[in-house]
Amino acid sequence: MSHHQRWLALTAVAIALAGLVVAGCSGRSGDEPSPGADTTEGGEHQQVFAIEGMTCEGCVSTVTMALKGLPGVESVQVSLAHKQATVTGDPQKVTEQAVIAAVEEAGYKAQPAATGADGTR
Numbered sequence: 001m002s003h004h005q006r007w008l009a010l011t012a013v014a015i016a017l018a019g020l021v022v023a024g025c026s027g028r029s030g031d032e033p034s035p036g037a038d039t040t041e042g043g044e045h046q047q048v049f050a051i052e053g054m055t056c057e058g059c060v061s062t063v064t065m066a067l068k069g070l071p072g073v074e075s076v077q078v079s080l081a082h083k084q085a086t087v088t089g090d091p092q093k094v095t096e097q098a099v100i101a102a103v104e105e106a107g108y109k110a111q112p113a114a115t116g117a118d119g120t121r
């Protein structure tokens with residue numbers, strides 16, 4: 001075993017760690033989404049929110065993680081191109097306020113998007 005190999009291995013680890021830190025552009029490691037204990041049947045509902053402030057895929061995953069951590073949320077679809085987040089879950093638990101608060105806590109802005117033809121803004 002040469003000293004060179006060990007040094008190279010350590011360097012590789014350091015680079016990998018640095019890469020992980022850079023990947024989360026806002027520097028926040030999202031909370032692990034707690035596996036929901038109760039799954040409501042037939043209560044699925046989609047809500048669409050306009051998200052402000054996202055600039056890269058790192059932002060997308062930050063917002064996604066923040067929303068997935070909310071109680072009642074089943075799935076989250078965040079689009080950087082459309083600046084939108086689609087949240088699927090139990091409408092009784094996933095309130096607009098909860099979603100907006102979670103997005104703001106992650107460092108972005110959210111507001112309910114008009115999904116119908118009437119785009120009041």
Ligand SMILES: [Cu+2]
Binds near residue numbers: 059060
């Ligand atoms: Cu970003």
